[in-house]
Amino acid sequence: MSINNIASTGKTPKSKRNVLNRPASSSLLEGDLFLSHRVDLENEGLNTAYKSKLYSLFKQIEKEFDNLYQENQNLHEKIDLLNEKLGKDSYDKPDCIDFENNISKVLSKKLSSASQKSKTAHKLKAQTSRIVSSFKTPSFSCSLVKEYSGHKDGVWEVSVARPGIPVIGTASADHSACIWGIESTRCLLQYQGHSGSVNSIRFHPSKDLVLTASGDSSAHIWQAALNWDLPKGQSSEEELEEEVEDKLDSKIPALRTPVRELLGHTGAVSAAEWIAGAEHIITASWDRLAILHDVETCTSLVQLAGHDQELTHTSAHPSQKLAVTSSRDTTFRLWDFRESVHSVSVFQGHVESVTSVVFARDDKLVSSSDDRCVKVWDLKNMRSPVATIRLDSAVNRLSVSTNGFIAIPHDNRNIRLYDLSGQRLARLPRSSRQGHNRMVACATWADEVINGINLFTCGFDRRVLGWSIMSMKDL
Template sequence: MPVDNAHKSKSKGLSHTHRQNSTGMSLARYDSDTDSPLPMASRSRLHHLFGQIEKEFETLYSENILLQDKVENLQERLDAYIAGDKTGSDSLDIPDGSAKAKRSASHISQKIKKSYIASTSKLVSSFRQATPAFVMVKSYHGHKDGVWEVNVSRHDSMVIGTASADHTAKIWNVETGKCLLCYAGHQGSVNAIRFNPVKDLVVSTSGEGTAHIWSPTVNLPPHEILRSQSSEDELEMSEKEEANDELLEQMGSLRTPLRELIGHNNVVIAADWLCSGSQLVTASWDRTAILFDAETGENLNTLFGHDQELTEVRAHPSQDLVVTSSKDTTFRLWDFRDPNMPVTVFQGHTQPVTTAVFAGSEKVVSGSDDRTVKVWDLKNMRSPLATMRMDSSVNRLCVSQSQNIIAIPHDNRHIRLYDLNGNRIGRLPRSNRVGHSKMVCSVAWADENPLCNMFSCGFDRQVLGWHINTQIKE
């Protein structure tokens, strides 16, 4: 409620008098203090400065009181005007004081309100129509440690593979969320998993320094047969489901690879198949990449050049081109189409390059710990076509070949979407119940999957399936 102005003025005067008296007492006390170590001139100067400061505060305080009174008076008039009080309405400042002017002012005010509401509603509705829908559809549970990579089968978009620090790689059914096969042949953390583009094969890499080639298929009995093995009188439905899952995991476990690729003397961080499917390239912390023959496991060529550990390797989807990323802040393009194998070095980042992937036939997208993502043209490597600045380090990104959208996973648990021109599309939701709770390590697009067209994995042991709708409604 408003405070009486006379009471305020009286209080202000008393307060001012009290401050003057207290200041005078303080000055007298300091002047009479002969034990002070300060010289008399310094003390006088300080007293003068403090007095000026006090005057400034008093002036500000007085102005504040006056402004508060004005605000309260205006609020009273406004309340009276809204309530239809004529006395309050008459106190409003209208130039000619006529009723016609009052009605005109009220009419203009109402028109402004209606126009503002209409324009705001239209703007908000346009935003709602243009906002893409990012929905988490499915989650896949089973790994006991962080998941380093997720990948989609080249032959069946309803099958994905994951590589985990729990020393296993798993094959999943996208629709049911069940683990179809658990590969437990590695002795160390499984860092990557990639599907062969031609054959029904998978390569996985590990911290033990090797890469394994194995088949992602396994002959399992129908789920209904397993369910019938338990008597309905002995087990409840939930117990039967748990027993069936354990039996499926036991029967769907694989420990022996078809072929083991040996040649590195340190962690093999990634591997990828060439477009023919008969050769593959591995990348290691020993600063080299090796071209292997998938049929024989023979070392065809060792690729030297990086000054520090490699972080990623990706092959071109239709040509014999490979790009390797490294902690030396560069990524290199290796051309296996030429017998001389020319190499192009990209120097555009200031910190370790964590990922570099092909986008279409003529572009490469790179991401780095320097919190940038850059799009490059293979025909002009001097400067990037687009640069996207992030707020966190970038991990293994992926580009949708059909939509030309870059999905970017981050250390700060976010996943952002951009187009190849560097325009931001959106960010996937993240809350206590949706999204990742720790670092997102990898993403993978599944453009042909009607249920989930993108997958993500993180160090929170989660593998999530998303439906990304980027079509803007007119």
């Protein structure tokens, strides 16, 4: 099943994509390199004895890389076991030193006869240093506070309402969007107006309105009343039905009629966002277009073309009429709606699909990609990123807090925290009792701490988790 079918039909596969748990310099990749050398040798006119000697050498090197990888995996398992027992993401320093020295000794001994010894050893040493550096004592306290469950399929996105309204919204592949009470963890309202996967959800900045985008090629604006104990639609004429919640076996109001319906796309709409002032909305679609809509009239004002492949995400500046769109064509574009001419700037820096781009403080943009990188960009100098964060798994929809902390959700179920300079801050707990057990699709910071929670994450395990992230300096 293609990724296009996932978000348009709502059927979530076991994994969004094949996730490689091995590091970039693992024996799998090196084995491919040796195989290519072997084919080249067969094509050259070398004598049999010389070729046999080279084959034997390559086979020995490949075997040692396999041994290194297996040893690396065993050490990781031991470290994870220690981490679970200790209950924190830190490890004893002697173990880290032994781990690094062990790999260094093996490399020095086993690769001495290889023609590519220097280059390969440098690559593995750099990776080992990154692994060892991640074992430092964390500067943040990260703990799971709440869990929100009830969706029948994977949750694509979680969004937090404006300050003063203690609710979150979720968009799911089960064709529904839900409003949840943060403290009670109960579903207060379920929107069932879409006929396809609901791929994104956004609250209006000042009104009781919610914006959702769907695989049915449309975006809907629907109303969620302030009386969260008894959610209502926009009028008595709307269809407001009650359904049974499978978790609590209690009644959940269900809304099916939108206030506004935004059309114009021919493919699944991957995301929709309010432009500053909330008079306009931008939608991003797999038809390779973004569209600027007028909220009052529901008309399409302009089609924003330029991307070569499907659009994956869009976000808007919180105070200026700027928006960004990301695409599978490895680029993202900045759109300026402050003037009559919709100027555009193209950012190139990733080598695979760009999964999300968000605005950050100090005129920064932060982009995520399937190429396992997160990049920080300065709007004043867009030629190259000011910081690059290299990771071990594809990155999905990230979020940046008001104080500049980046929450990075991964395909491999991890959630990591970095700052805008690229410095690692923490990794959220992940065990049988805490964390997600399938791909994490989205992370969202709250503008204020609500009942001890300031970060929400969601994923293909059908759950939304509320986390307390606190700096050790503040404790």
